[in-house]
Amino acid sequence: VKIGILAGSSRANSESARIGAWFASEINGRDGLSAQLVDFHETPISFVPEEIWGGQDANFNAMKSSLVDCDAFVVIAPEWGGAASPVIRNALLFLGSAVFADKPVYLVGISSGRGGLRPILEIRSFSYKNNYACYIPEWLVVTECDKHFTGDAADDNDYLVKRARYGIDTLVAYANALNTMRTAHPRDLETYQFGM
Numbered sequence: 001v002k003i004g005i006l007a008g009s010s011r012a013n014s015e016s017a018r019i020g021a022w023f024a025s026e027i028n029g030r031d032g033l034s035a036q037l038v039d040f041h042e043t044p045i046s047f048v049p050e051e052i053w054g055g056q057d058a059n060f061n062a063m064k065s066s067l068v069d070c071d072a073f074v075v076i077a078p079e080w081g082g083a084a085s086p087v088i089r090n091a092l093l094f095l096g097s098a099v100f101a102d103k104p105v106y107l108v109g110i111s112s113g114r115g116g117l118r119p120i121l122e123i124r125s126f127s128y129k130n131n132y133a134c135y136i137p138e139w140l141v142v143t144e145c146d147k148h149f150t151g152d153a154a155d156d157n158d159y160l161v162k163r164a165r166y167g168i169d170t171l172v173a174y175a176n177a178l179n180t181m182r183t184a185h186p187r188d189l190e191t192y193q194f195g196m
C-alpha cells in the first residue's frame with residue numbers, strides 16, 4: 001500500500017512539513033507500506049489553471065506522476081485565517097480525480113494555537129465535488145502543533161501520537177477495501193467527469 005502525504009503549507013520549515021515527515025517515517029517503518037511525501041514549499045505549484053492544464057508547471061507534472069499510483073493519502077492542512085491554507089486547496093483542486101477518485105484520504109488539521117478543526121470541516125465540505133476523494137470518518141486535530149510529534153520519549157504516551165497511529169491503521173484498512181471497490185466498479189469519468 002502506497003500512501004501519499006501532502007504537507008499543505010507553502011512556508012519554509014513549516015509545521016505541516018515536520019508532521020508530514022513524522023507520518024512518512026511512521027508509514028515507511030511498517031511492513032507492506034510506503035510513503036511519498038510532498039512539501040509544497042520545496043515543490044511550489046502554480047495557481048494559474050491554464051499553466052497547470054497546459055502542462056507548463058514542471059513541479060506539478062512531476063508531483064502528479066509520483067502520486068497517481070498511491071492507494072491512499074494523508075492530507076495535512078494547516079489552519080490559516082480560520083480556513084485551509086490556499087496551497088492545499090489548490091493541490092486538491094488541480095490533482096483532481098486522476099489522483100484522488102474513490103481513494104481514502106485521512107485529514108490532519110494543525111494549528112500552532114487552538115484551531116485545526118476548521119480546515120478539516122472546510123475540506124470535507126467543499127473540495128470533493130470534482131476530485132471524488134473519500135475523506136474517511138477518522139481525522140486528527142493537532143492543536144499547539146509544535147508540542148507534538150517531536151520524536152522524544154514522551155511521544156509514545158501522547159494521545160495525538162496514539163490517535164495518529166490508529167488513523168494510519170484505519171486508512172490502510174480503507175485503502176485495501178477501496179482498492180477492491182475500484183476494481184469492482186471503476187469510476188466512469190468519461191460520462192461523469194464532474195460531480196453534481
Ligand SMILES: Cc1cc2nc3c(=O)[nH]c(=O)nc-3n(C[C@H](O)[C@H](O)[C@H](O)COP(=O)(O)O)c2cc1C
Nearest residue numbers: 009011014015016078079080081082111112113115
Ligand atoms: C497566514 C497565516 C494565517 C494563520 N491563521 C491561523 C488561524 O486562523 N488559526 C490558527 O490556529 N493558526 C493560524 N496560523 C498559525 C498556524 O497554525 C501555524 O503557522 C502552524 O505552524 C501551522 O502552519 P505551518 O504548517 O505553515 O507551519 C496562521 C499562520 C499563517 C502563516
